[in-house]
Structure formats: C-alpha cells, structure tokens
Amino acid sequence: MGRGGGKPGAQSARGRKQTWQEWLDDYEAASECISKHNVEERCTDAGGLTRISNFLPEFVAEGILSVLKSIPDSKWNETSAREDYRQNNISHSFASVKQAKGLDAVIRLFTLVRPEGLHAFSAAKYCKRDHIAPHDDRAYTQVQLDSGRVITTSRDLAIIYYLTKDWKEEYGGVLVDLEDAAAGPSGRRYVPQWNSVVAFKVPRYHAVTPLATDRPRYSIFGWFLLPGKRYPLYTGDDLEEHKQRTLRAKHGQQPERKGKAAEEGEEGVEEEEEDGGDEQEVQAAPRSRAGAAGSSGRAGQPASKRHHGAEPEVVNSSNERHINRHAAAADAAAGDAAMVVTSVQAGSRGRSMHPEPSGGSVVRLPGRWQGRRKHMCI
Template sequence: MGRRNRKVSEAYEHWMNDYRVASSWIAKKQLERAVDANGGLVRLENFLPEFVAEGILATVGAVSDEQWNDTSASTDYRQNNISHSFSSVKHARGLDAVVRLFSLVRPGSLNAFSAARYCKTDHIAPHDDRAYTQVKLDSGRIITASRTLAIIYYLTRDWHEEYGGVLVDLEDPTAPPGVGRKYVPLWNSVVAFRVPRYHAVTPMTTNRPRYSIFGWFLEPGRLYELYRGEDAEAGKKAGREGAAQHQRRAGAKRKGGSLGIADDSATAPGPETERAAGRAVNAAVKSGEAVTLQTGSGGQHEVSQEWLRTNPNQHGPRVKRQRNADTDGTAVGPSGRSSAKQRQPRVHRQNSTRQDQQQEEDMMGQECGPSDVIQSAVLGTVRGHGGLRCEAVGDTAIGDQVGMAGGGRQRSSVGLAPGFLIDLGRVRAFRLPGRWQGRRKHMCAQ
C-alpha cells in the first residue's frame, strides 16, 4: 500500500471508530424523516464522506469469492419463493464496522444488515420485503420482530441503466402502474423505504459487480400479515388483495397502531402475546438489557458493545451474536433466500407454513432444503446442531412474498408462465434458467 493509500485507509478506520463523529454525521442526514416526507421512499446522494464510501467499497471489494454466499431461487409459491439471485455476506473483515455505522440510522433498534454483490443475470423479482425475524431475549423468550425500514447503500461507480441492477420502486405514485420508478444505483447514495413496499431489482447485464450494503430495521411484533399460499393461484389472488391492503396497513402502523395478525395455528402466540413480548423487548432495549438477535445480524453488535461502554445511553441494546444462525429468517413460512453454497437436496414439506417445536424436532438430523433451513434457524435448531448440514445465509427479502407477483400495481407486468418468464413491464424481460434452481457458485468476471 502506498503512503497516500495508507493515510486514506487510516482516516477511514479513524472515522468509522469515532462514535461521536459517525453518529452525528448519520443523525444529520435525518434519513427516516426524509423517507416520510417523501411518501415512504427516499434516495439521498452523497450519504457518507467520500473517503468513507471508498473505505467501505474497499472493505466489500476485498471479500473473497469463497466468502460470498450465493442465493437463488425460482418463483415458487409453494415454497414462498420469488425469483432472485445474488450474493451476500454478513461477516467479513471490516464489515462489522460498516454494519455498525448503518445501525446508527435508528440507534438502539434491532437491525440486520449485510453486504451484497450482484453479478451478471442477478436480480430480484417484485417483492415487498415483508418478513419476520425471531429475537431471543436473555430470559430465553423468543419474540417475533418485523422489518419496518429497508436501507440500501450503493457502492456503484459510473453505473448505467443498461447495466441492469436497477432498483424499481413499484409503488411510486407518479409512475405508471406496473412499471414503477427506476433508481439506477448511484455511487455513495442511499435508498430507504418503509416496509412493506413493492420493488424489484432488474437483471444484471454486466459482469461489473454491483456492490451494496442492504438491510432492515426491525420492530417487535407481527406488524403485518405474511401471505402463505397453498398454490400459485391463491398466491396471486392474495397478492392482489395484499398489495391493496398493505398500503392501508402501513398507514395504520405509521399512525402508531399495532397490527396483530391472525395466525394459522393454535399454537402460535396471539396478537396480545406478541404485543406483550414487543413491550418486553422495548423495555429491554431501553434498560440496556442484553437481547440476542437469534437469526439476524451479528458482528456489529459485538462492536457496538464497545461503543456502549463509552456511550452507555446512546447505542441501544447489547445484542449478542450467535454464530451459525446467520439469517434474518422468517418466522412463519419458508424463505426465499438461502445458501446455495451449502444447499442440500430439498426435503419436501407439504405443510411448511407452520413451525412448532414438534416440527423443529422432526427436522433434526435431516437434510434440509432452503425453506427448512430458515425455519430451523428461526427456531434456533441450526445453532449448535451438528446434524443439520446446512446454514441459512443472508437476509430474506423475499420469503413470504408469495402474494406479490401478479398482484397490485405490477399485476400486469409479472407473468408466471412455465419457465418463469419475468417481464417487468418496460424494464426488461428475463428468463430464469432452470439450472439456477440448484447449486450455484459464480464469480463476477472483473
């Protein structure tokens, strides 16, 4: 490393480790306020100082091909998958500090952030990010939290629309229904939006890697319904209804309402239990009681404890990392994202929409498919259970999004023809090759 580079890198390290400087920089951006002032989604340019953006790109760019976890699936209503493909990583050298930085957008809140890399053909079909994450309190109690705010920070220099990897906001009121508003990834910009909100990432056409930091803030409780369809038709129908409903629901939530949902199992905690658990977490967070994010982000919390020591009232909950439970999985229903790296033959489960203790035990020692992994991770069976030979990786933006394709605004623009032809209106037509349904490990040719 040359002298200049070393200096830049030292300045980066210094900035990232200076809580006062970093937190006041982020606070000044008032990102959440901007989201609400802008109809629920906003893009802010020059989000971080240039040298910090460069440092983050260097950190993410240094992640080795082996460390990136590829994730892909075809749209499959029965598995609650929507078509997607990209790579993500939660734990890598220097990434904890990056994640910690983004946690400052909503200090003291549960969150789950990762780095992402999209290579040629990578994409995400329309989805709205709704998902639950299980959070374990130190008391041992596990409560459900919901994603409420999505954040994507782009590390793409000189990006052009024709490269693909364009974020399409399918709920922009000024855009024609089904077409949406395009956000070409912009270097050092951040896009934030309230969840749920339908959006997609268009298929990449370039081998230039598209790097980003992405993730969510979570709030205790089941704040919206997750659709769990039995078949594609039911899925599409629910998507149509869901897309119309969730807008109203999101509105109700923002006014402070708590949205307990009907669950499909007698064993599931009812809304009141969830609310009580939610209150418990809020209290725990306030009092600084340690909570463990069982299935969510990890490393940043260890580091944030350092900050906690110097800033006892400023950085929120102490959250312990649990290795191997490396996903912000969904509590109900399988997830769309899973590790292709460690994927094993799928175990078909007719009734994969319900998890309880029995099912958890049933799964032990079995080979598991992506959906099952997430279910088990949610309940903690992946952790410390050597018999389960897979690990859920990456955050699941798309699990339980089964109602979305063919629903709402994008109804006319998403087809589910055999072969999974995805047509994002004027965005791009793209055919998902069958081989993607299996193991995949690729590199971005650079």
C-alpha cells in the same frame, strides 16, 4: 484491512487527516453524519421511500468499497431460487455476507440510522443476471435477546447503500419501486447511484432488474426490526393475489376483494409486549417452505443452510428493555454489547433469508461505540 491503511480524509480533532477506518471508529463523526440525514423523517415525508445522495464522506465510501472488494469469493453466500408461489419462492439470485474482515465496522455505521433498533444487515454482491423479482420484504425474524428470551420481530425499515460507481441504466441491477403512485404500474426506477442510500418502509413492493454487465454491483443492505407481528405474511396463492391486489390499489384500479388474504387486510398487527415474551408462539411458528424447491445454494452446503426459511441472523442488543425505543439517544444503551441471535421466518417474499450460519462473539469497541448495541456478523 490494517488500521491507517486507507487514504486520509476528514480532519481529526488533532489536525491530522483521518483514515476511513479511523472515521468508522469515530463515534461522534459517524453519528453526526448519519443523524443529519434524518433518514426516517425523509422516508415518511416522501410517502414511504426516499433516496439520499452523498450519504457518506467520499473517502469513507471508497474505504467501504475496498472492504467489499477484498471479500474473497469463497466468503460470499450465493442464494437463488426460481419463481414458485406455492413454495413461497420468488425468483432471485445474488450473493451476500454478514461477516468478513472490516465489515463489522461498516454494518455498525448503518445501525446509527435507528440507534436503538434491532437490525439485520449484510453486504451484497450481484453479478451478471443476478436479480430479485417483485417482493415486498415482509418477514418475521426470531430474535433471541440477551436474557435468552426469544421474540418475534417484523422487518420495518429497509436500507440499501450502493457502492456502484458510474452505474448506467443499461447495466441492469436497477431498483424498481412498484408502489410509487405517481410512476404508475411499471414503477419508479432507481439506477444504483454511488454512495447513495435508498430507504423504505416495509412492506413495499419492489424488484431488482437482472444485471446485464460483468461489473459487480456491491451494496450494504438490511432492515431495522420491530417487536411483534406487524403485518400478515402471505404464502402460496395468497402471495400472488396480495401482490396483484396491492399494486392495483396503488395505481388507481379497483382491487379484487376476494379470499382470505383480502379479508385480513393490513391491519392485523400483533404487537408483543415489551416485557412479556411469546416463546410459545415463536416455537409454534411455521417454518417457511421457501427455498425447498428450485433453490440452489453454494455447492457442498447442506440443504438446511440453503433454506431461506429459517436461517439464523445475528444482531446484538446491549439492553433488551430498549428494543422498542429505537429513537432513543445513541449512547443510552450502556452496558455490555451482548449477542442476540435471530433467525428469519419467510415472509411473503421468498428471498427473505440469508444462508449463513449463526454464532458470534462480543468484541471490544473503540471509544463511545463501546456499550452500544452491536451487530455481529458471522
């Protein structure tokens, strides 16, 4: 995607219209736009999930869509699995990618929702029949900080940005929030709306209905991560039992209180100290069994790369001391953007991983983006 190739949009300081690429590089413009949405506040105020329309200037949304559309088929990593509670898999299929031409700047933009947060974002493409069965996004992500120390983090805030023009309910691909108490057990349906964001606190049960159209459903999706184990993970029989119990409790019915998972409840948060790592625990952490059965990845890809349980994700941290200060000023993290390699351990949702190799390099960033924590996509 060449510089200056997009349609001009916002007026720059010098009076000339900015291209979408220039806007993405314009830290002040991007930062002002994202911060004015108060995503986290709105999410909390709305009971844990919010939708925000017209999230970005129209010309920027168009530019981002062109980035996703220009990603060749060969770059998209297909991930799918059949339902298998014992293997910690939930039924899902779609394609995702973390690194592609122009995607770095797009992902960097979304990191401004929580400027000092560790994060893991990707682009997604759903085609006909693609879907995700009910799941709550729980997962632990192993993060290797600049120092080389590895910490365990938990997904904390999910963000999905939709690039679906004129999407209709009958196309499928509807996000169903299963924890909206007012909506009842069938859930509240969010037809993916062009240039909108849905944000929610993890864990929260939700699903994506199967696509019934030949149109691709494009989105940017990911999570902000917090250090520590913020919730228990459920596997095997406990996974289904936990889902049933949570949804029954949400919708006013008496939850069944039995089994180990019920006793653990939601309170079991193990928070890692900001400075004290827990490498022992990281190394001892069980690998997910997700994807071991019924999983079908890209042809020719080794099974280990299709495995949903331990795929590396790559995020960047400019300063590991700031990992807990996600609300700090955006430019507080001065210094080199250094790579942080993460891998994800399956949560109580089989499709938590994204089958992409790790790696990355430090890229020079324009203007005040320089020195900011940067998400590297490989």
